[in-house]
Amino acid sequence: MRHRKDRDQDMYDIEFNGRNGRSYGIIPVRRPSVPAPEPRVTETEIPGRDGALIETDGAYELIEIPIEFNFLRPPDQWMGVYHEAKKWLSGSGWLKLGDYQSDLYKVLYIRIADTERASRRLGKFTAEFVCDPYAYIADGQKEKAISEVEYNPYATSHPIYKIKGSGTATLTVNGKIMKATVSGEITIDTDRMIAYNASGAGQNTALSGDYEDLYLIEGDNTITVTSGFTVTVIPNWREL
16 A cells, blocks of 8 residues: 555646646656745955954845656657646746645746656656745735735735726825826736736836835735725735
8 A cells, every 4th residue: 555645745746827747747756845035145354354244135035946857758759748848837927836825936937957868758857946035825916905905914015006097096005105197097016117008008107106115014004096096906915
């Protein structure tokens, strides 16, 4: 009889941009380890002084999540599976690990390393996911009413605001103001620091104010918008 641990490992999978590895015929060899984010630190040595002067801006370094995959295919199908896997594991997007369904990792790019044909049928390779240091809460990627996001139980987040209406809207977050000229709908993405309309056309010139002023701090927040406009928020909740 196989042990439960072995059966659980057989079921383990990862998801990238909405597709899982098994749909491509590749299987993670083991559960990956997620490194702890490290603060971005500058060390300056000063002559005559022991140690070093340490400076940090409060930001964190990127993290790398290496995942080893293998796949079993007849020799004539081996390269086809490998090429499809490489197409899937390219670009940026969201990574979800099989046993952390509530967390998402924002992948900036992926390196494919250590490719190996272990036998005529068995292939192995490692994908290194280079990610934003934060783990993002899956529920925080949904569009929500103001009342649902005014309390932020996580770290400071960089939300997306969607304002609907016509005219000049004043969006106030924690006493700080951004004005937006709205013609139907405008989206304000504070993480990417861009704004665009419903058709995707850039609207940065329609704004007056600083994107950083619209961040949601940890704990209580206040959000208001000019009467006659509606606003919804994708909070982008995250934690280290």
